[in-house]
Amino acid sequence: MNRYSLWKYILILFLIGMGALFALPNIYGKDPALQVSPSRSAEVSELTEFQVSNALEEAGIAFKSMDLGLETLVIRFNDEETQLKAQSVVTESLGNNYVVAINLAPATPDWLAKFGAEPMFLGLDLRGGVHFLMEVDMEAAIAKADEAYMSDMRSQMRENKIRYKTITKNKSGSGILIRFKDENERDSGDELISKNFPDLDVSVPESNTDEAQLVAVMKEQVVLDTQKLALQQNITTLRKRVNELGVAEPVIQQQGLDRVVVQLPGVQDTAKAKNILGATATLEFRLVDEDHDPQDAVDGRVPAGSKLYRERSGFPILLEKQVMLTGESIINAASGIDGLNGGPNVSITLDGRGAKRMSHATRDNVGKRLAVVFIENKIETVEKGGELVQEKIIVEEVINSAVIQEQLGKRFQITGLDSTKESRNLALLLRAGALAAPIYIIEERTVGPSLGQDNIKKGFDSVKIGFVLVLLFMAIYYKVFGLVANVALALNLVLVVAMLSLLQATLTLPGIAGIVLTIGMAVDANVLIFERIREELRNGNSPQASIHAGYEKAFSTIADANITTLIAALVLFSFGTGPIKGFAVTLSLGIISSMFTAIMVTRGLVNLIYGGRRIDKLKI
Numbered sequence: 001m002n003r004y005s006l007w008k009y010i011l012i013l014f015l016i017g018m019g020a021l022f023a024l025p026n027i028y029g030k031d032p033a034l035q036v037s038p039s040r041s042a043e044v045s046e047l048t049e050f051q052v053s054n055a056l057e058e059a060g061i062a063f064k065s066m067d068l069g070l071e072t073l074v075i076r077f078n079d080e081e082t083q084l085k086a087q088s089v090v091t092e093s094l095g096n097n098y099v100v101a102i103n104l105a106p107a108t109p110d111w112l113a114k115f116g117a118e119p120m121f122l123g124l125d126l127r128g129g130v131h132f133l134m135e136v137d138m139e140a141a142i143a144k145a146d147e148a149y150m151s152d153m154r155s156q157m158r159e160n161k162i163r164y165k166t167i168t169k170n171k172s173g174s175g176i177l178i179r180f181k182d183e184n185e186r187d188s189g190d191e192l193i194s195k196n197f198p199d200l201d202v203s204v205p206e207s208n209t210d211e212a213q214l215v216a217v218m219k220e221q222v223v224l225d226t227q228k229l230a231l232q233q234n235i236t237t238l239r240k241r242v243n244e245l246g247v248a249e250p251v252i253q254q255q256g257l258d259r260v261v262v263q264l265p266g267v268q269d270t271a272k273a274k275n276i277l278g279a280t281a282t283l284e285f286r287l288v289d290e291d292h293d294p295q296d297a298v299d300g301r302v303p304a305g306s307k308l309y310r311e312r313s314g315f316p317i318l319l320e321k322q323v324m325l326t327g328e329s330i331i332n333a334a335s336g337i338d339g340l341n342g343g344p345n346v347s348i349t350l351d352g353r354g355a356k357r358m359s360h361a362t363r364d365n366v367g368k369r370l371a372v373v374f375i376e377n378k379i380e381t382v383e384k385g386g387e388l389v390q391e392k393i394i395v396e397e398v399i400n401s402a403v404i405q406e407q408l409g410k411r412f413q414i415t416g417l418d419s420t421k422e423s424r425n426l427a428l429l430l431r432a433g434a435l436a437a438p439i440y441i442i443e444e445r446t447v448g449p450s451l452g453q454d455n456i457k458k459g460f461d462s463v464k465i466g467f468v469l470v471l472l473f474m475a476i477y478y479k480v481f482g483l484v485a486n487v488a489l490a491l492n493l494v495l496v497v498a499m500l501s502l503l504q505a506t507l508t509l510p511g512i513a514g515i516v517l518t519i520g521m522a523v524d525a526n527v528l529i530f531e532r533i534r535e536e537l538r539n540g541n542s543p544q545a546s547i548h549a550g551y552e553k554a555f556s557t558i559a560d561a562n563i564t565t566l567i568a569a570l571v572l573f574s575f576g577t578g579p580i581k582g583f584a585v586t587l588s589l590g591i592i593s594s595m596f597t598a599i600m601v602t603r604g605l606v607n608l609i610y611g612g613r614r615i616d617k618l619k620i
Helices: 006-024 046-058 080-097 139-158 183-196 219-244 270-278 294-298 352-365 419-432 451-503 511-536 543-576 577-609
Strands: 030-038 065-066 072-074 098-106 127-138 162-167 176-180 198-204 213-218 251-255 258-266 280-287 305-308 316-320 330-337 344-349 370-386 387-403 411-414 439-447
Touching: 006 451, 006 577, 030 080, 046 065, 046 072, 072 098, 072 258, 080 098, 098 439, 127 219, 127 270, 139 176, 139 183, 139 213, 139 219, 176 183, 176 419, 183 198, 183 213, 183 330, 198 330, 198 352, 213 219, 219 251, 219 543, 280 316, 294 305, 305 387, 316 370, 316 387, 344 352, 344 439, 419 439, 451 511, 451 577, 511 577
Parallel strands: none
Antiparallel strands: 030 072, 030 098, 065 072, 127 258, 127 439, 162 176, 176 213, 198 213, 251 258, 280 370, 305 316, 330 344, 344 411, 370 387
């Protein structure tokens, strides 16, 4: 009586062994590290490794190891102070073709890593995340809105046959400057703008010339609404990009009127996060100006209505100022391989409005060349006057220009990309949505305990104290059976950590609270079983029969109690956010593992101690 089959013991040992294996990486922790990733078309190679190694040696900075992967180079250091010194040295050495990001690299031994065992992620309130403070360029948002108004004005004035000279940015002030042939045309333009553009205030500027001019400026409330909308659109886009990164429990929130805080707890590839979040890559589709010589523009004689760009090969190319379409109209993008030349491409899908604009524009321009302009905004640190200052840099280049063979519609492809990696990144950015205005990372750091190291220590101490007190109580009150329950409790803790590591879940302070609660609840099942055994003994049953009855009769009560708690935890996970989800995850995993350890593991140990032999008394 009270014997387990061999397969049950094998199953218990297997699960415990796997739990110990996947929990073990958490003992080794993580090393402060730098992660070097290529920016766009660059590559990380042995030459990069040699260059970084030389730069660190010349600066007298020691490093633990340097690991070259497929697309990244990870340099590990002994402490964070050395890590921060090395970041500036490596960044200066590699230049703008690479992204050098602060990271925490797992110190898991190779033999463990081969099994796929990795430490669990720690939330920002513990450690292991990255914090970005990003600033939205509000001037660019206003300029972008002005560009849209200018484009619409040109179209409407042509449709209404109002003769104007130029529609440009007002260099002597804010707003848009419209120059006309004469005063009659100016009056007609004034009437048209006042009627069709109610968001603009129109006035005649004070000018030393006799030229007929108008200045259109966005109303104050419209400017505020435009800035607010740009900020909200950027937050939405950043959320989509974070989802593309697959980050657990991100924090993306507005700070002030023009800043956004992004916290990515447990993120591993901080270089990729920095690339994707900080990039403001978008596309513009413009017709090529084939009526003028690009060399004249290079010499300083840029034709009115055109703008000088450079192709990737460095050759100059003239494009019309009027934008046919922007990245805002893109609703989907997928990278692939071009069937004609075998090079990388990106398949674009437009929304209804964008498809209509593209269809009309290409219908009237079959046989002409259409250029795709890649625009990227970024901040670079440069030295001026002996001080390091941050400068905004706009990179504009023509990645593709081709003859329009037929009228384009909702779907089409762009080619001319350098690599499949660039096509994947561009597709990701376009799929996540174009930013309404450029956004710059003005602060980046790995985050330590947000509630203070003392509070973190108390969080872990609460686990230890709760664990020890429960062990003492069970050992004193239930004797041998209490020791059996203690073994199961320790294994339960190991299994919870193993499952958190296996799922790559993020442990936060609320998650620690869930573990503390699990420790208390894990012995509930054993208390029910042991009290039932004692009751059976008081009723005069034999020790073996009492053990059997204790486990059999207490099972339904244990199942009911744990299932109801599990339902509550699942509801918390479904409707909660951030820290609440962290609490629900650890609580759910704790309930599942405690059911296994408190019932199956303890029964196996009790069967090993008392099963299959005659006993007169139980130490319970």
